[in-house]
Amino acid sequence: MQLADPNVNIPIILPELIVAVAGVVVMLFDCFFPRRRGITGAMSLIGLAIAAVVLGMMWSTDSGVPAAAWGGMIVHDSLRLSFSFVFLLVSALTVLISTIWVDQEDVPAGEYHALLLFATFGMMLMASGNDLVVIFLGLETLSIATYVMAGLRKSDLRSNESSMKYFILGSLASAFLLYGMALTYGATGSTNLTEIAARVGDPNFPALLLAGAAMMIVGFGFKIAAAPFHVWTPDVYEGAPSPITGFMATGPKAAAFASLVRVFILGFPIAAGAQAAGYLQESWITAVAIMAILTMTVGNVAAIMQDNVKRMLAYSSISHAGYALVGFLGAGMAASAEARDVAVAAVAFYLLTYAVTNLGAFAIITLLGQRNDRRTEFEDFNGIGFKSPLLSFSLSLFMLSLLGLPLTAGFIGKVLVFRPALEAGNTLLTIVVVAAVINTAISAYYYLRLIVVMFFKERTTDWPVPRLTPAFSAVLIITVLAVFYLGIFGNGVIDKFSQPATSTASR
């Protein structure tokens, strides 16, 4: 047996390396100088910022970074770049949002920041990995860090429950995913997605591959919280500390989408003339289409009935996974490589808009929820509208953006993901889009409800106006501006996301 040239290339994994090293440094620093919350937070932010700068430099076409390295295990394309950018942004915002929580509840900040950085490292690996094994490694790094973060509020029963549930169900999902990967390997003889893509065209199509694909859909479906694999979401989201919930609803979800796209869109392409691959594609498209309709509907209908804002946002995050799946389906049915890349960029853009909007909302909920997230029922928001206009109007803006109202980021995101699905001209996908549109109308009810309680109801109990810290103000400014910027001048970002760094088509 001859070993292949490993093709070691450090620059291609530089952003990941920086984040991982920053995590280690934070952890070591915390060992020697415990309880320096501000410093570990600042260190994480600096690490993330450097990674972002390096990532930005890699974006230019003449960065000299190869399209693939490490024996084809790591790839460098627009999918990886745009998603990594989303992850870095999510983590940086989470660090800033957490400052309130970390201060209020005396959280072991060093561990927390290190875990967050490791989770980010895992997410980035999920987007850049071109090998089932690397993707799984990234996913596990992410998941284990997140299990711990969900339970960081050690003395709180709900937080423990959240962590435990997430761990048990998450492990099950990982097992499914791993089994699916193993079956795929068995069917195609490789874990490398480029090689799998070349082999699914083989007319001797083993049914094993179909089973593998199905298992992987279950595994990823759990991570993106798509129905019927969503039942863990509300409990976990409600129990976890608010900043972590915000992170879980945006980061890991986006990461799972990155891998989903990587495996299903790029790994199982429609091989021209191959009956077998066409059959595979048809089956997963149908399955995912049904999942998407189910996800949107279940998420929205359940969200209407919630009395807790965090639970409402948990269900809303389920339905948003459904909307993103609409764009994913559009990418799956794209007629050409260009159309596919545009659709993939649309999904990335959608997740970016969802991330900034949702993190903004969770930031405010963290602040208003106070210690231990006590005040997260709808009633707790009664009549605070004009007591704290800045927070309430920002929260209203985020709700309207989640609803997808024009001039906000959410609107452009929705138009972008619905577009490729309609372009496919496929009856099933058209039905999915109509379902998405009807669901958007349903969602108006519960997003408006928060605005209604804040502005239209009267406050009956005393309500101290929360103090704004500099870090929190920064989050608020960034997210509000981002919602408007992406909604009105989003053009530049969309271009950037869909412009191939090194052509994906040539791989």
Add this chain to the structure above:
Amino acid sequence: MDLINQNLLTLLILLPVIGAFALVGHQMFWKKEEHLKWVTLFITLAIFLLSLLLLTGSSTASSAGFFFEQNVPWIQAINTNYHVGVDGLSLWLVILTTFIMPIAVLSTWHAVEKRPLAFYVFLLLLQSAMVGVFVSLDLLVFYLFFEASLVPMFFLIGIWGGANRIYAAVKFFIFTAFGSLLMLAAIISLYYLHMQATGVGSFDFVTILNSLQTGALSFAPQTGMLLFLAFALAFSIKVPLFPFHTWLPDAHTEAPTAGSVILAAVLLKMGTYGLMRFNFPLFPDASRELAWIFIILAIIGIIYGALVAMVQPDIKRLVAYSSVAHMGFVILGMFSFTEWGMQGALYQMLNHGISTGALFLLVGFIYERRHTREIGQFGGLAIVMPVYATFFVITAMSSIGLPFLNGFVGEFLIMVGMWKSTVLGITTTVNWNYVATMLAGTGVIFAAVYLLWMIQRVFFGRVTNEKNRALTDLSYREIGLMIPLLFLMVFMGVYPKPFLDRSRESVVAIQERVVRQAGGTIEQAQVPTR
């Protein structure tokens, strides 16, 4: 001057937003709440004067009959452009919007004590969205403004509304949002149909229209019908056409006076405007084939609205239901597809804006004094408040359609248009167009009944309720803000020519586009230019 002319429409959209920021800034630095209304009044008046510049426009300089056109790329990834322009159809609606705003602001002088800053900010944002709706020529941008207009109104009703305001605000939002979301799906589908047919996707109304006219793009009958319905549903809810009208009485009754005035005068017009601007030219075949549905619903709306208005104990609710009837007339005229009917419909949109807006103002005046709107609480007001009574009666007459007042011109044109129409079937025994006209005609009689009966109960006879004896007549401010409206009622009733002349060309172009294809000769003409 050139700079203003080139950017006039953008200015009209942006100035209210800038004004809103100015208000916030003013409040932050000076903290004088009593200045806010003056600043807002000044801003809206300035915008109104600026909007009069639109009357100097002519279409010679640009394409497709639109003037003051601007076309700047917005989101290139989906080929959508910030494309605005006015023509005869939208010109008067834009001016109506800018005209009604200062009046609405004046009406709030003493009425808004709770959070005036937020109130005026929302009012200005609403104005910006409304102007945007009437001038945008890119479907996505149109949708954007159409939806954006919901949010300020939602807050206006929800915060400053009556007792049942939350229900009304949410109902208003969800009804309208639901319709417009289906329209969004239709808009995106249009983009793809255009892409399939010509290779380039487009949201641009003028581009799509051109492709349709040159035959580069055509819809299968089924597709055209579905797209037409998706657009029409959004607009029918907004109009509101029976049976989608149920949000209207709630919203009107609960909204603060200024909100009701704007809702009646401008927001409802977005629906009828949208039908005429987008549905007819884009889907002429479907428009013709489905016209009977809209005519029947319009007639039901006219009669039903009038009958329900008759039994309302609340004056504001009565006026709200009269809106349903009046907007039914507008729909009827539009779907007659005759020049008379369509011109009449457009004219009636303006009339309804002025007279119903005025009625809501008048209801607001009495509500501010007595804090009730129940007809039973009043009686003999003409003795206590003679000026008020006079204004009310003139406005009601205009709403009923008394000759020499504006309502007459619009309704007359609509009836003649429907009578001459051939859109409904003509058999040897029955001309259904005649039947439709006659049924609608009964609506005019009903309108006289419910309004006159209400006037009789409120104004005439002796003062029955002691509380009414001490009421003061209208103040100079109130008289001042009614005068322009009353003047327009008379002027538009006596001399409609300048209004109709300016809209004629655009309306005829739409009418011909719908009717021409009916004869089977699809003329490969460009969009008619002047």
